[in-house]
Amino acid sequence: MEDTIASISTSIGIGAISIVRISGNEAIRIVNEICSIDLTNIESHTINYAHIMDKDEIIDEVLIMVMKSPKTYTKEDVIEINTHGGINTTNKVLELLLEHGARMAEPGEFTKRAFLNGRIDLTQSEAVSDLINAKTDASRRLAINQVNGKINEKINNLRDKMAKLISNIEVNIDYPEYQDELQITVELLNKELREIKKELDKIIEDSKNGRIISNGINVAIIGKPNVGKSSLLNALLDENKAIVTNIAGTTRDLVEGSITLNGVAINFIDTAGIRETSDVVEKIGVDKSLEAKNNADLVILVINNNEELDEEDKKLLASADENTIIFVNKSDLDSKVELNLSNYVKGNTLSLDGIRPLKEAIISKFSLDKIMNKDMTYVSNLRQIDLIKKAIMAINSAIEDVDNNVEIDLIEINIKNAWELLGEVTGKVYTDEIVDTIFSNFCLGK
Amino acid sequence: MYKIIVVGGGHAGCEAAHIAAKMGMKTLLITMNIKNIADMPCNPSIGGTAKGVIVREVDALGGLMGRVADISHFQIKMLNSSKGPAVRCLRAQADKVTYPKNMLKELNNTENLEIKEGKVEDLIIENKVVKGVILDNGEKIESEAVILTTGTYTKANILVGSKSTPSGPHGEDRSNYLSDNLKKNGIDIIRLKTGTPQRIEASSIDFSVLQEEKGDDEAHTFSFDLKPSYDPTKQRSCYLVYTNENTHNIIRENLSKSAMYGGYATGVGPRYCPSIEDKIVRFSDKERHQLFLEPESDYYNDWYLQGFSTSMPEDVQEKMVHSLHGLENAIINKYAYAIEYDAINPLQIKPTEENKIIENLFTAGQINGTSGYEEAAGQGIIAGINAALKLQGKEPFILKRNEAYIGVLLDDLVTKGTIEPYRMLTSRAEFRLILRHDNADLRLREYAHELGTISEEQYARFTKKKEDIVELKEYLTNTKVEINDETRKIFEENNIEIPTTNMKALDLLKRPEINSKFLSKLIDIPYSKEVIEQVEISTKYAGYIEKSYQQAEKLKKLEEKIIPEDIDYKKIINLASEARQKLEKVRPRTIAQASRISGVNPSDISVLAVYLKKEYNK
Known part of the structure; x- marks a missing residue:
C-alpha cells in the first residue's frame, strides 16, 4: 500500500x-x-x-x-x-x-x-x-x-524544541524510576504544544504573505456598465506607465497591466476585457462580473456616486465579501447613492488625489506596509506548506489528546509525527536523532 | 559429528543451544566454566523497559529466559503502569545463584544438547565455510555450523584505575586468540567497553535512612505458560541512594586517576551506562545523582550499587562509597571495574546473524556489539533458529521491525552498525504500540509453532486464547449495560458519569474513564485476565493501533522487495556516490532496509527500485 x-x-x-x-x-x-x-x-x-x-x-x-x-x-x-x-x-x-x-x-x-x-x-x-x-x-x-536560511533556522529551532520534549518523554518511559529527571506533565505539554502550534501557524501566515510577494495580488475590477471601470483602470495604470505590460504567466488570465504598491505587484486581470472602450465590453453583465471574482485575490467593485443604486448594483453589493473593496466613483459629482455600508472608499479618476484613497485601501487590506518591513522569512513552496500544515494537524491532535487525558506515550506519537514532517521540510532526516538527544540531555544508567 | 557448536554459555549461548537442539539439531555447548552458565556478571535483574518485551518475545518463540526468571526472582514489578499499554514492562530482581542453577537444569533436560567445558581459540575454516572449532589444547571438534556467543570474554581487559589486567568478567579466564583468528579471516574487529559498579556487604548498609522500593502486590510472570509461583507479600526490596556534593568533589579531585579519564582505556563505552565520573563531568550542574541498591542473592550478602560504575582505583572508590548517606560504614566486597573487549562489526553479519564472509558461522550477543542479558537472549534464539534452518535447507527466519523488538534490534545492528554497546530502548521501536509485552504471544507463537519450537500443548493454549479474544469481543458487542437504579448506584459510587441510555458494553469500554475492572461490576465477564486485557487494549487504543498497522502495512511492500545478494552497485549509474558506498558496505537485504541506511536518499531508493525492476524484474 x-x-x-x-x-x-x-x-x-x-x-x-x-x-x-x-x-x-x-x-x-x-x-x-x-x-x-x-x-x-x-x-x-x-x-x-x-x-x-x-x-x-x-x-x-x-x-x-x-x-x-x-x-x-x-x-x-x-x-x-x-x-x-x-x-x-x-x-x-x-x-x-x-x-x-x-x-x-x-x-x-x-x-x-x-x-x-x-x-x-x-x-x-x-x-x-x-x-x-x-x-x-x-x-x-x-x-x-x-527553504531559505532563516526559515530553515526557524523550523530547526522548533524541531529542537520538540526533540527535547520527545526525548524527555522517552526518558520518562525508558527510565521510569529516575525520580530526579523532569517528569513531563499534562500542564507542561499543554503550554509547550500551544507555543509550537502558534509558531507554526505564524509560518503559514507568513507564507501567504510570501506568496503575495512573489506572485503579486490579482485584482479584478467589476461593476455594472458605465460606472467607470475602464477609466479607473487607466487612471491606476497611467500613473505607472513603465510597468504596463501584458504578462502571461502567473495566471491563465491575461494580466492587463501591473503597478507596484509598496514593492508588491498588483496585477489587474482582464476578466472581461474591461480595457476595451467599445460598447461590447460595457454590455457584459453582472453575471460575468461575478464570475471574474473566482480568479482574483481582490475585487474592486465600482459604484457610481452620481446614480441611484439599481437592482444590478444591489446584486453586486450583496456578493461583496472580505476580499472586496467597494469603490464609489465619481466623487466629484453630486452624490445620489445611499449606502448602508460603513466600509467603502470614495474617490474619482480625475486626479492622483482622486484614486489615492483606493490605493491606501489596498495597502491596508493586505498589510503591504507591514510586509515590507518584516524580514522575508516565508515558505513559498506548496509541498512545504503542505508538510507544515500536516505538522500543525498532528500538533492539534496532540493537544486534543492532552485535553482527553490520554497517556503520555500516546500523545508523543503525534508530536513525533509533527517533528518528522518538519524534518522533511528542511530535508533533515536522521533516525537516531532522538536517541542522541536523550543521552546528551539526560544523565542515567548503571 | 555435531550439527551445531555453540561457543559460550551466557544468555545468548543458552538460548541458541537450547532452541537449535529443540529443532532437532545435535548441539554442543562449549563453555569455559560450567559454573558460569547463564552467569549475571553485572546487574541482578532481568527485564525492564523494552528489555522486558524481549524476554516475553523469547518466551513466545519457545526460549528459556522468561520461564527461568519466573522461578528465580525475589521481586517483580510492572514498570510504567501509569503510562500507555505499549510501554508497560516487567522487571524481575533475579537471584544470581538460583537463575544460573535453574537455567543449567533446563539445558540438562534438553534433548540433543551436550555441554562441555573448554576454551575455543580458533575455528576450522575451509573455503570460507566453518567446519568446527579448535580448543586451546589443540583438540578439534567438527560441526556443520558454529554459533559464537563469547560475550565480553574475547581479549578482555579489566580496568581499575591505572591497572589493566587481562581477564574476563569477575576474574574469569578470557579468550586470547579467537578475535585475532577471526581478523585473519577478514572479519572486522571493533573494541568496546562497559563497566560494573561495586558490591556492598549487606550488614554494613544503614537501610534505615534509605528509601525503600517494593515489588508489586499483584503477581506477574514473564512466561505465557507459567502461573505465578511466588508469594507477592514475601518479596525483597531495593533501595534508593543519592550522591552529594562531597561525592562529586572526591570524584573531581581524583579524575586523572580514573582509567577512562586518565587515558588508560581504548574501548568505546556506552552513553546509556556512563561511569559516575562521566556523569559528574558531563552534567556538572546536577546537584545529585540517583543510585539504586539491589540485593544479588539469597545465598550471599552482596548488594549491587546501580549507577555508581567507575574505573577509579580502589582507594578512591572507598572514599566515594563512604561519602554516600547510608553507606558511611560500607564494606566493599567487590570493587567497580571497567572491562574492554573485542567484538565484531555487526555490519558484517546478516539479519539471520550469519557472517557475511564465513558461511555457517553465526554470532549472537555482546560479540555483535550489544549490551544486556535480554538483548543477548533475543539474538541467541534467532541465531539458533537460523543455524538450524540453514542446515535443514529452509528459508531464513527474519523478524521485521513491526513484528518484534528482536526484529528492531537486529535490523538496527546490521543496517546502522554500532560504535558503542547497543542497548534496546522503546524509542528505537517505531511500532512500539504494536510491539507490546502483552501481545508477544499473539505476534510470535504462530511462527514458533511452524518452527517446532513450542509444544502442541503450548500451541493449544495459545489458540484457545486467540479464540477467547474474538469471543469476548463479540460478547461485549452484544451485551447491553442497562441503566437502572442498581447500575446508577455503581456509576455514582465510582464517580463516573452515568450514561443517558443503555449502552453496548464495548462502547462503554471505549470511554477513557472506564476500564474492564469497573465494567465487570456491571456485567459478568467470564474470561481470563489476559484475554480481557487484550480486548480492553484493542478497544481503548483502537485509533492509535490502527494507525500503526497502517504505517506497518506501507512498509510491507518495501520489505517484500528483496535485493539479490549478488547485486553490483557499481552498475547502477544514477546512484549518488555516498549512497553507493553505504549500500556496498551494508548490502541490505530489502529495499526497506536500504531506505533506513543514513546517507541513502529517497531518490537513491527510486533509482535502486527502477534498476531492480529492469535487471531482475522484481
Missing part, C-alpha cells in the same frame, strides 16, 4: 483548463470528500460534472474523470479533475486534496509508479530512470533554495 499522491499536471499558468491528478488507493475516497457528487459506486472511465467543495463553499465547477485500477496510467486508481478557475482555484483544489490525506507527488512520481507497477515496458525504463534522477536532483536543489 503506497501513499496516495496528487499534483497539478498541466503547466501552471498556461492553457484555459488545469488538470489536478491524484493516484493511489485512497484517490476515490479523498476526491469523494471534496466533491458534490457521490463517487463511491461510480463506473470506471467516466467523466462526471461536479462542484469541488470546501465544506459548504463551492470552489470550482469541474469535470471529474474517474479511472479505476488497473487500467490507468499508474495502474492505481486515478482521478483527474479538470478545473476552470485560474491558478488560485487550481491550487485550492490541490490543497484540499492534500488536506484530505493525499501527499504532494514528487517530480516524476506518477511515471515512476507507472513503471514500477509494470505499466511502462522495459525499453522505456532507461529514460524513466534518467527522468527520476534528473527531476529529483532538480527538486533537491529547489528544496534547498526555497
